[in-house]
Each structure stands twice: as structure tokens, then as C-alpha cells.
Amino acid sequence: MAIRGLDELSWMKNGCEECRGGALSGMYSPEAAARFQLPVKPPAFVCTSTEVCVDLYHCNKCGAWWEFNQREVHVINEDAAKAIYPALKTGER
Secondary structure: OEEOOOOHHHHOOOOOHHHHHHHHHOOOOHHHHHHOOOOOOOOEEEEEEOOOOEEEEEOOOOOOEEEEOOOEEEEEOHHHHHHHOHHHHHOOO
């Protein structure tokens, strides 16, 4: 998974150590964690935007909002998350 235009120092400013580790390891997925008999790591799945084909994840530990697509992962702010993912505004998930 690519890190969208970020060098290592910039990457370290995104989220917390736990959700960065989950994002890079794939262990945020309950299926992947179960396969390797490991605990699920943050961030947790919130919803999908079919308009932009991206999944939104949220870290309950640090509050970071993560966007995942097939090729990259990056952090966005909460205002952007609410603008892109209408389900957040309406409470649907």
C-alpha cells in the first residue's frame, strides 16, 4: 500500500503508532487478524463512499480519520470526512 506522497517523517505525524501499524499491516481487518490469530488493530471501519470508491476508517484511540483505497492510505480531517461521507452526517453506517 503506497503512502500518498509522504516521506517517513510526515508519515509519523499521521494518527498514532497503533493505527499507523494497523494501516500498514492490514490487521485492521477482522478477517486478516483472525487468519493470523492476532488481535484486530485500529483504525476501525466506518463506511464506504461509492462516489469516490474509498473506505473510511477511524481510530478510537487518537481520533484520526483514515481513507483507504486499493492503492493508498492517508489521514484526512473530520470536516473532510463529513463532506465526503454523507453517512457520517446522518448517522447511517
